[in-house]
Amino acid sequence: MKHFSWLLLSVLLAASLTLGSCGGNQPKKAEKSTNTNTEQQKVDQFNALISYIENSGDLINNKIVPTMIKPEEVHENLSQYLVLDIRKHKDFLKGHIEGAKNIKMSELINYFENDIDPSSFPKIVLVCYTGQSAGFATATLRMLGYDNVYDMKWGMSSWDKTFAKTKWLKNIANTYASKLETTANPKATAGAYPKVLTTKTDGYAILRERAIKMLNDGFKKYTVKNEALFTNGANYYIINYWPEALYSKGHIPGAIQYQPKKSLGRATFLNTLPTNKTVVPYCFTGQHSAFVTAYLNLIGYDAKSLLYGANGFM
Structure with missing residues (x-):
């Protein structure tokens, strides 16, 4: 198999690097647990979990997945979309999408639940190095009900050739x-x-x-x-x-x-x-x-x- 099309890469890298922000259902709040160990043992937790996922769109077995967004669309909608950059802070400081907020992956759920109204944005875009870790986080948030979250395709490797050289092209x-x-x-x-x-x-x-x-x-x-x-x-x-x-x-x-x-x-x-x-x-x-x-x-x-x-x- 050939590596991904150089023509595609050249198109993706066309968006310029800038410095400096740029729907979905609001999931229900998790209740405080008053369950006893006995109650937990009586429940088939796998069945409860998979049934919830199936009844909420069955994301992975749905034609919409992977929910990715092209960098060109992000570039054209910086004033409307919320861009969350989940890279290490030191890499974020070297260059990031204009208006992007640097959020650790471990802080995403708290950020969505307490710091923003996710449904107020037409799209929330997660950005990483290559589109892989952001895809992992996007899938997780989508299954929690945040259905306006997208993974930016190829990550920052599609935004500027400097990042592509050190991540995607290098690997x-x-x-x-x-x-x-x-x-x-x-x-x-x-x-x-x-x-x-x-x-x-x-x-x-x-x-x-x-x-x-x-x-x-x-x-x-x-x-x-x-x-x-x-x-x-x-x-x-x-x-x-x-x-x-x-x-x-x-x-x-x-x-x-x-x-x-x-x-x-x-x-x-x-x-x-x-x-x-x-x-x-x-x-x-x-x-x-x-x-x-x-x-x-x-x-x-x-x-x-x-x-x-x-x-x-x-």
Whole structure:
């Protein structure tokens, strides 16, 4: 596979770097828990959680995902959109989108709940280095009900070539292009869903508690580099998150094809994912798989996103 189109990159990099701001439903407030341990044990928390997600749009199995926004649109709407830059503060100071606010990933939920009225903005744009960590956070916030949140495609790598050189362009490679296989690997036998245990019993409250922990952990904990999959692939349940026609042309050895936007729900193949092994979804760029990884971890799986997707190894 070729790396992402240089024509696309040139278009994305056209937006100029500037210094210096620039909907959605308002989620319900989580109630204070008065649940006893006995009450928690009686509730199937996984069922309560996944039912809430399904009844709230089933984001990962919805055609709208990944909810990304092009940098050109952001540039044209700086006066209307709220731009939240989740990069390290030292990198933010080196240059950022005009009016962007620098917010730590771990502070996002508190910021949305207490510092702003999210529904007052037509769009809220999360910006990171490459679109991957912002995708992880965007998926989490979307599942909490903030449906006007978007991940800026390619992150700051699409805004200015200086950032692209140190992040995106530095990490794309074809190191393992000759190591792919074309064998179609079967999905695992359907089994049990993961056990979810929090201090809550209500679906939304369970989701919120898990989301807070996950964003506090940060994206890095939920990622893996391609070397690990090519040298120790048996340690992982590798999901090729591409259309089947592309999967058949070559994929990471041992990877199993799952249809994007359709295959990770209870009505399809969610219960074929193991609960005793790390699940690694990979896509073309690492941006879509970041959304999937957020979802899988929220509902109890041990999942890691392959950084840079196929662009990082072929």
